[in-house]
Amino acid sequence: MPKKIPMRQCLGCREMKQKRELIRVVRSPEGEISLDFRGKKPGRGAYVCPNEKCLKTAVKSKALERALGAPIPEDIYLGINEHMEELDG
Numbered sequence: 094m095p096k097k098i099p100m101r102q103c104l105g106c107r108e109m110k111q112k113r114e115l116i117r118v119v120r121s122p123e124g125e126i127s128l129d130f131r132g133k134k135p136g137r138g139a140y141v142c143p144n145e146k147c148l149k150t151a152v153k154s155k156a157l158e159r160a161l162g163a164p165i166p167e168d169i170y171l172g173i174n175e176h177m178e179e180l181d182g
Contacts (some may be wrong), residue, residue: 101140104156105147115140116173120161128172136163143177 099112117129121136128139139160141151148170152159157165 101138103142103147104154105141105144106141107148108139108142110142112140114142116143116176118157118161118165118169118173120163120168126161126163126164126165126169128169128176130176141173141178143175147172148173149179 100109101112102109102138103115105112107109110150112132117132117134117138117140119134119136119138120126127134132138137160139157141157142146152170157169
């Protein structure tokens with residue numbers, strides 16, 4: 094039997110995609126918000142596609158803040174942008 098591939102929904106485009114293809118933002122049990130590129134950190138996760146359009150949509154609609162139940166620091170958005178540039182380059 095083939096192994097099941099975990100799927101998650103992007104908060105920007107609202108499409109279901111493979112978990113590995115998305116960038117995870119996680120709120121730890123202590124309330125700290127960080128980026129999780131390996132998908133292993135404990136806590137509540139929210140996912141965004143690694144493209145600018147999805148990120149802009151998620152920021153504009155405050156989807157990440159709603160999903161995690163906390164304000165998102167500006168450095169998290171900068172970290173997502175940096176990661177997207179690394180993937181493109």
